[in-house]
Amino acid sequence: xxxxxxxxxxxxxxxxxxxxxxxxxxxxxxxxxxxxxxxxxxxxxxxxxxxxxxxxxxxxxxxxxxxxxxxxxxxxxxxxxxxxxxxxxxxxxxxxxxxxxxxxxxxxxxxxxxxxxxxxxxxxxxxxxxxxxxxxxxxxxxxxxxxxxxxxxxxxxxxxxxxxxxxxxxxxxxxxxxxxxxxxxxxxxxxxxxxxxxxxxxxxxxxxxxxxxxxxxxxxxxxxxxxxxxxxxxxxxxxxxxxxxxxxxxxxxxxxxxxxxxxxxxxxxxxxxxxxxxxxxxxxxxxxxxxxxxxxxxxxxxxxxxxxxxxxxxxxxxxxxxxxxxxxxxxxxxxxxxxxxxxxxxxxxxxxxxxxxxxxxxxxxxxxxxxxxxxxxxxxxxxxxxxxxxxxxxxxxxxxxxxxxxxxxxxxxxxxxxxxxxxxxxxxxxxxxxxxxxxxxxxxxxxxxxxxxxxxxxxxxxxxxxxxxxxxxxxxxxxxxxxxxxxxxx
Amino acid sequence: xxxxxxxxxxxxxxxxxxxxxxxxxxxxxxxxxxxxxxxxxxxxxxxxxxxxxxxxxxxxxxxxxxxxxxxxxxxxxxxxxxxxxxxxxxxxxxxxxxxxxxxxxxxxxxxxxxxxxxxxxxxxxxxxxxxxxxxxxxxxxxxxxxxxxxxxxxxxxxxxxxxxxxxxxxxxxxxxxxxxxxxxxxxxxxxxxxxxxxxxxxxxxxxxxxxxxxxxxxxxxxxxxxxxxxxxxxxxxxxxxxxxxxxxxxxxxxxxxxxxxxxxxxxxxxxxxxxxxxxxxxxxxxxxxxxxxxxxxxxxxxxxxxxxxxxxxxxxxxxxxxxxxxxxxxxxxxxxxxxxxxxxxxxxxxxxxxxxxxxxxxxxxxxxxxxxxxxxxxxxxxxxxxxxxxxxxxxxxxxxxxxxxxxxxxxxxxxxxxxxxxxxxxxxxxxxxxxxxxxxxxxxxxxxxxxxxxxxxxxxxxxxxxxxxxxxxxxxxxxxxxxxxxxxxx
Numbered sequence: 019x020x021x022x023x024x025x026x027x028x029x030x031x032x033x034x035x036x037x038x039x040x041x042x043x044x045x046x047x048x049x050x051x052x053x054x055x056x057x058x059x060x061x062x063x064x065x066x067x068x069x070x071x072x073x074x075x076x077x078x079x080x081x082x083x084x085x086x087x088x089x090x091x092x093x094x095x096x097x098x099x100x101x102x103x104x105x106x107x108x109x110x111x112x113x114x115x116x117x118x119x120x121x122x123x124x125x126x127x128x129x130x131x132x133x134x135x136x137x138x139x140x141x142x143x144x145x146x147x148x149x150x151x152x153x154x155x156x157x158x159x160x161x162x163x164x165x166x167x168x169x170x171x172x173x174x175x176x177x178x179x180x181x182x183x184x185x186x187x188x189x190x191x192x193x194x195x196x197x198x199x200x201x202x203x204x205x206x207x208x209x210x211x212x213x214x215x216x217x218x219x220x221x222x223x224x225x226x227x228x229x230x231x232x233x234x235x236x237x238x239x240x241x242x243x244x245x246x247x248x249x250x251x252x253x254x255x256x257x258x259x260x261x262x263x264x265x266x267x268x269x270x271x272x273x274x275x276x277x278x279x280x281x282x283x284x285x286x287x288x289x290x291x292x293x294x295x296x297x298x299x300x301x302x303x304x305x306x307x308x309x310x311x312x313x314x315x316x317x318x319x320x321x322x323x324x325x326x327x328x329x330x331x332x333x334x335x336x337x338x339x340x341x342x343x344x345x346x347x348x349x350x351x352x353x354x355x356x357x358x359x360x361x362x363x364x365x366x367x368x369x370x371x372x373x374x375x376x377x378x379x380x381x382x383x384x385x386x387x388x389x390x391x392x393x394x395x396x397x398x399x400x401x402x403x404x405x406x407x408x409x410x411x412x413x414x415x416x417x418x419x420x421x422x423x424x425x426x427x428x429x430x431x432x433x434x435x436x437x438x439x440x441x442x443x444x445x446x447x448x449x450x451x452x453x454x455x456x457x458x459x460x461x462x463x464x465x466x467x468x469x470x471x472x473x474x475x476x477x478x479x480x481x482x483x484x485x486x487x488x489x490x491x492x493x494x495x496x497x498x499x500x501x502x503x504x505x506x507x508x
Numbered sequence: 509x510x511x512x513x514x515x516x517x518x519x520x521x522x523x524x525x526x527x528x529x530x531x532x533x534x535x536x537x538x539x540x541x542x543x544x545x546x547x548x549x550x551x552x553x554x555x556x557x558x559x560x561x562x563x564x565x566x567x568x569x570x571x572x573x574x575x576x577x578x579x580x581x582x583x584x585x586x587x588x589x590x591x592x593x594x595x596x597x598x599x600x601x602x603x604x605x606x607x608x609x610x611x612x613x614x615x616x617x618x619x620x621x622x623x624x625x626x627x628x629x630x631x632x633x634x635x636x637x638x639x640x641x642x643x644x645x646x647x648x649x650x651x652x653x654x655x656x657x658x659x660x661x662x663x664x665x666x667x668x669x670x671x672x673x674x675x676x677x678x679x680x681x682x683x684x685x686x687x688x689x690x691x692x693x694x695x696x697x698x699x700x701x702x703x704x705x706x707x708x709x710x711x712x713x714x715x716x717x718x719x720x721x722x723x724x725x726x727x728x729x730x731x732x733x734x735x736x737x738x739x740x741x742x743x744x745x746x747x748x749x750x751x752x753x754x755x756x757x758x759x760x761x762x763x764x765x766x767x768x769x770x771x772x773x774x775x776x777x778x779x780x781x782x783x784x785x786x787x788x789x790x791x792x793x794x795x796x797x798x799x800x801x802x803x804x805x806x807x808x809x810x811x812x813x814x815x816x817x818x819x820x821x822x823x824x825x826x827x828x829x830x831x832x833x834x835x836x837x838x839x840x841x842x843x844x845x846x847x848x849x850x851x852x853x854x855x856x857x858x859x860x861x862x863x864x865x866x867x868x869x870x871x872x873x874x875x876x877x878x879x880x881x882x883x884x885x886x887x888x889x890x891x892x893x894x895x896x897x898x899x900x901x902x903x904x905x906x907x908x909x910x911x912x913x914x915x916x917x918x919x920x921x922x923x924x925x926x927x928x929x930x931x932x933x934x935x936x937x938x939x940x941x942x943x944x945x946x947x948x949x950x951x952x953x954x955x956x957x958x959x960x961x962x963x964x965x966x967x968x969x970x971x972x973x974x975x976x977x978x979x980x981x982x983x984x985x986x987x988x989x990x991x992x993x994x995x996x997x998x
Contacts, residue, residue, distance in 0.1 A: 069585055126610070145628050368658070
């Protein structure tokens, strides 16, 4: 082994996550999730157990986004898990490319099998499907509930589990069961539906950029990539550190397609009977996968403060025996921070200090505070921001830290966003020709490329899509529909 | 028709709900839910659609109780919907009286059937069960996650949907799919588990009495009524207006029964390998059914302010044309109340005033505010508390109302609780003999009776249970286990 190799190996050994992003991005992703104790595979293939730390992130996502949609006048409801097969069959007739990977319930009882164990019994007259989406059942309800223009707009959302059988599962990114919100809105006019679909994609943009610190390409799907039956599909595309895109949420203007198939009609002010104009919009636990792949580094998760279950973790560094005075000092700071609404945890467990320290790093805690005897004697503390690591280490007055905590967290939030934005832009190239597009993908110069929209009608464009497994991600709003972002995606 | 009959009919016609509680309690219950727009039956038999108003109550239940359990150090997680049949079979071996009414998934795909439509395809090697509870999967996870005394206590909860096939469904009370929280805690010692099981039943008591204003009999289940495998089952029993009991939540000390069957063991501080001591505790959307049956009256729902989605609804009473000044006056009051954290809604829709008024009554809104031109000119408003109706109508200064709103709501909360408590006590008799117990049930003098615990060992007690369809509800803590409450239950 050369000295250089030895140094490199030594350097590599310092990262908490093995392999690194560069070595093996997909495996790094799994290891970050494991090291942060966020989730693990369930015994049923394709399903996952979301552990408390991962679920706490989802709870924050729910809380914040739920507040945003309620401000839009959306109400939550709950529709049943099981959908009659006939509903799905009806839907399948209307929708080309309808997904058929569904969990099917055929029996409603267990009885003792010969030779021990249990076996299915009580065969159902009609099989039932575990909802892959609630489009059909909500459509039927809207048809019943909407009769007059007075009933409009109707804006309903539900937070629930859905199921789509998954052959190549990956934690958070692609699981047979996942958690999501699905919004379904109905309006009296085409204009309101279009405005709403754009409003909801803007809500997703705001939530992802301002809270998850995930920079986005926001735009419209091309006709080929549109949700089946939709007039327009708006999307937020996030770019992972490996350059692949991830569709983080979509908002569909469904026009009258679904209101006609579900018979959602109303008597308008002019006495005429009309079909409603509907939209739907959804986002899922995939967002947590995006958070990991956009922000995490070779030491583990990096969480934007606004979505971190713990924004500050305090570690008392006592040498040897328990130090009641030190603990009391730490508790005082914890209480002061909590009073300011900061999510703070004092880690007073009997684990070893380096283990505790690495836990905060691997879990992406935005600010780690270390307090030893010397700091306490001077009324000070040391803090390390997760985004800068040791380079950002500071010894400050404890009172000052409490006073400044919001601006410390704001700086981290902004810095994480800025870094992600720089990375995102670094993954995107622009070209005006399909020949060059082919060259770029061939040479691996970039994973995402902006090309003129007109070029997507050329046969060569389809050939490129097939040859490099790339797809049209969206026509960015920023380009006024004149360009299409094309690239690999999760 | 005699004059008296005519009067009675006239009087009856004044109630918003038909039939009344007295006429037909079960049907009255369904009609209250319908009139309040809380839920309706889903197309899949036994399942329900929880409409926005009903779901908003569930959201408040979740928010408040979730805060309480987090204060107890419980963390939320998410376990998968589907459980392998082998897990359930294993459980069934350990648990006598194991419920076998489960939804069974046997296929994971749909394919086109001959002659149109879709049919199940992709038969699974092992059938999967939609969780009737997550005991088994959480047990398996605990076995994996708990290795040392340092991992204890572990306290996890999940909010989710579960499914138990239901042959005689009733909205909220008994549905095939329902929403619930299930808590699962593990400890190093028997004492901690026992303390925890009692702590959780106390949390349920506090939540039900202080927020839902539902007075309770809190106690321990008799050995016969205990959760299969549990060392002790603690319960909160609410008494409905028809005298029947409803088990509103339970908390089980499972001893080492489940840790032994799931192999949840840990190395203790003394180096010994030991089985953990576990508890579980749950409550469901049944609570909403209890809310209805404890508080609602012949005009519809009556909601305790702490759980009311809207605590105050403001109705502008304009005669004829739109009155911008009146609306502005109402909006000012709405804003002032909201600033104080009150859940308030200004109903400015173009529905007719009596319809709006009746809507607030049927939905159990604690305080209805009516403001007309005259009130506005004097800076006043009229308010009607739902619990007192017209008798409680008051004309007051608008500013004073805003100042006093908390105490107005507090009075209503207390009054609703007190009324429910009086009713509850009215349904309970006491006797020292089984002969008298039989007489009481025969004569219909009471639905619930307290008897000495010793009597439950007599064969005559079992005969009475069978003859009158009554069961031991619990041994109330207040009676130190010396008495048993016996009666009908939902």
